[in-house]
Amino acid sequence: xxxxxxxxxxxxxxxxxxxxxxxxxxxxxxxxxxxxxxxxxxxxxxxxxxxxxxxxxxxxxxxxxxxxxxxxxxxxxxxxxxxxxxxxxxxxxxxxxxxxxxxxxxxxxxxxxxx
Amino acid sequence: xxxxxxxxxxxxxxxxxxxxxxxxxxxxxxxxxxxxxxxxxxxxxxxxxxxxxxxxxxxxxxxxxxxxxxxxxxxxxxxxxxxxxxxxxxxxxxxxxxxxxxxxxxxxxx
Numbered sequence: 242x243x244x245x246x247x248x249x250x251x252x253x254x255x256x257x258x259x260x261x262x263x264x265x266x267x268x269x270x271x272x273x274x275x276x277x278x279x280x281x282x283x284x285x286x287x288x289x290x291x292x293x294x295x296x297x298x299x300x301x302x303x304x305x306x307x308x309x310x311x312x313x314x315x316x317x318x319x320x321x322x323x324x325x326x327x328x329x330x331x332x333x334x335x336x337x338x339x340x341x342x343x344x345x346x347x348x349x350x351x352x353x354x355x356x
Numbered sequence: 357x358x359x360x361x362x363x364x365x366x367x368x369x370x371x372x373x374x375x376x377x378x379x380x381x382x383x384x385x386x387x388x389x390x391x392x393x394x395x396x397x398x399x400x401x402x403x404x405x406x407x408x409x410x411x412x413x414x415x416x417x418x419x420x421x422x423x424x425x426x427x428x429x430x431x432x433x434x435x436x437x438x439x440x441x442x443x444x445x446x447x448x449x450x451x452x453x454x455x456x457x458x459x460x461x462x463x464x465x466x
Contacts, residue, residue, distance in 0.1 A: 245399075284456045334400070352397060
């Protein structure tokens with residue numbers, strides 16, 4: 242079945258630094274990738290949608306200059322949290338889908354802690 | 357504006373009994389509905405889905421029912437097993453975007 246690999250699984254960084262999270266589709270071409278954020282005991286909130294080779298579409302209230310998304314190839318998307326602050330601490334999850342094939346495959350998530 | 361709602365934050369059932377998880381939605385443009393199982397610090401795992409043109413889909417112990425007029429769907433798990441204990445999210449899709457409910461924590465007691 243479709244597999245999405247997300248790295249790192251957890252990261253701790255200092256305030257003001259930037260952190261990059263990678264999401265790779267291992268056995269299929271992901272034409273669209275999605276980035277979600279989950280606060281403790283809350284829902285998964287869609288942050289942005291990215292299509293390979295084009296700019297990401299951000300959901301309302303998500304700062305595009307803070308959460309940089311790059312989807313440069315059909316198997317890789319990255320989320321960079323720039324100038325991280327403690328309030329950015331959260332669980333980030335990516336999801337990938339392929340054109341013509343319905344379904345969403347999720348990565349295992351990244352626990353970001355900003356100290 | 358919460359377009360997908362799971363009004364029960366938790367549910368506890370006895371092993372062997374039926375678990376019924378409910379989900380309501382407001383957007384009539386949703387064309388596909390999915391249920392996911394999730395453990396802490398892990399990504400969601402797909403369980404079962406249903407197209408908006410159907411009212412029932414069954415896969416082993418899992419059955420999803422869709423009532424379009426009521427904008428309501430439910431997931432039935434029977435018989436429930438202790439390994440089913442997890443957080444269950446319903447999600448709805450419109451124009452390829454997936455919107456999640458708040459989740460329901462299911463505990464199946466031995």
